[in-house]
Amino acid sequence: MLLENLSLFLRIVRHGSMAAAAREAGLSPATVSERLAALEAHYGTRLLTRTTRALSLTEEGRALAEGAPNLLAEAEELETRLREGVSHVAGPIRISAPSDLGRNRIAQLLDSFVAAHPAVSIDLHxxxxxxxxAAQGIDIAIRYGDLADSSMMVRVLAPSARIVCAAPAYLDHHGTPEHPDDLITHNCLMMRFRGEVDRAWPFIIYSKPRTLLLSGDRIANDGAMVRDWCVNGHGIARKAEWDIAEDISAGRLIPLLRVFEVPPLRLQAIYPKGRAQVRRIKLLLDALVSGFNP
Structure with missing residues (x-):
């Protein structure tokens, strides 16, 4: 019952609502409340602060939300080994990835992994x-850039440059920029990250870093949308090379200003401590590394 209550607690955290967790679990709100109370009694502390409008994690609740996925995964792994043998790989994996990279590259790698391990199920965000x-119960997140959260572990997948690019049709109509300063007169397609528009594009000019503030008529918080706009000739974008590698190879996009690029970021898999001890998670991490380093 403890493991079931832990799983229910994570549902509550994921949805931010006891009612939503009850609906997903097929339980009555009263039962969910009772089982949460039982879990708090087991640990001897309050896990959630409940008001009429919202739920919020206490410090102890956040610690449990971070550690409970490992407990549940290890228990599931142990049960699988006991029932089906140590060579069997089974169970769910929740993975988060940037939208464009997820569609163009990660999904293919996941398809190959599931084909090799058909008892594994994938939940891709x-x-x-x-x-x-922790709050979303994610096992692995694929991210660009250095890790800021020291509580997480990292497997580096590959370097990834950010490439300024445009469609041949756009360049035919508006001309090809030869220097970063030329971008000021072009329509630049922007990404929005965490509410901030990525207008500041960095370059290395005459061996010195320099950032240009650019503008354009299209902004999106979805990388795939920015890529589509770029491929369709609406402007110049700055995209991760893994997002547009096939477009460049096929001639749909032309890389620009590469001699002025800043050093590449790292593409990496981030996961909570202890998750790599779960066999299916470790195998998927290995497959992702191999997929980016064939």
Whole structure:
């Protein structure tokens, strides 16, 4: 019952609502409330602060939300091994990835992984915004850039440059920029990250870093949308190379100003401590590394 209550607690955290967790679990709100109370009694502390408008985690509740996925995964892994043998790989994996990269690259790698391990199920979340791995019960998040959260572990997948690019049709009509300063007169397609528009594009000019503030007529918080706009000739974008590698290879996009690029970021898999001890998680991490380093 403890493991079932932990799973229910994570549902509540994920939805931010006891009623929504009750509906998903097929339980009455009264039963959910009773089981949450039993869990708090078991640990001897309050896990959630409940008001008429919202739920919020206490410090102890956040610690449990971060650690409970490991407990549940290890228990499930142990049960699978006992029932079906140590060589069997089974169970769910929740993975988060940027929208464009997720569609163009990660989904293919996941398809191959499930084909090799058909008892594994994948729950893929595509988002270019911030994801709280613990609150959302995410096992692995694919992200660009250095890790800020020291409570998480990292597997580096590959370097990834950010490439300024445009469609041939756009360049035929508006001309090809030869220097970063030329971008000021072009229509630049912008991404919005965590509410902030990415107008500041960095370059290395004459061996010195320099940032240009650019503008354009289209902004989106979805990388796939920015890529589509760029491919369709609406302007110049700055995209991660893994998002547009196939477009460049096929001639749909032309890379620009590469001699002025800043050093590449790291593409990496981020996961909570202890998750790599779960066999299916470790195998998927290995498959992702291999997929980006064939």
């Amino acid at each position: 595509l988002s270019d915004g911030y994801i709280d791995l």
